[in-house]
Amino acid sequence: MLGQILKETREAAGLTQEALALAAGVDRSYVSQLERDKKSPTIQMLFRLCPPMKVKPSQLIARLERGD
Numbered sequence: 503m504l505g506q507i508l509k510e511t512r513e514a515a516g517l518t519q520e521a522l523a524l525a526a527g528v529d530r531s532y533v534s535q536l537e538r539d540k541k542s543p544t545i546q547m548l549f550r551l552c553p554p555m556k557v558k559p560s561q562l563i564a565r566l567e568r569g570d
Contacts, residue, residue, distance in 0.1 A: 505539035507565050508551070512537075515555040525554035 512522050512533075519537070523530040527550065535541040536551075543551065548559040 503539045504542070504562070504566050505537045507562055507570065508533075508543075509537040511555050511557055511562065515557075517554060522551065522554055526550045 512519070517525075519533045520530045523533045526533075526547075528547075532541065533551075536543055545559070548562065552559050552562065
């Protein structure tokens with residue numbers, strides 16, 4: 503699901519949950535919930551999370567569509 507893709511992307515970018523949360527202006531626990539598929543991000547939130555990871559939201563969605 504999207505949570506696993508977010509986690510893999512964050513780790514590939516060399517970011518901790520804390521660093522991503524700080525860059526996106528959210529709480530670290532929220533990032534954790536997203537990665538565990540306990541919460542679903544809004545489109546607006548994807549646009550906040552992606553720049554620190556140096557990916558486009560469309561790239562994450564494409565991976566989800568492909569089932570990566």
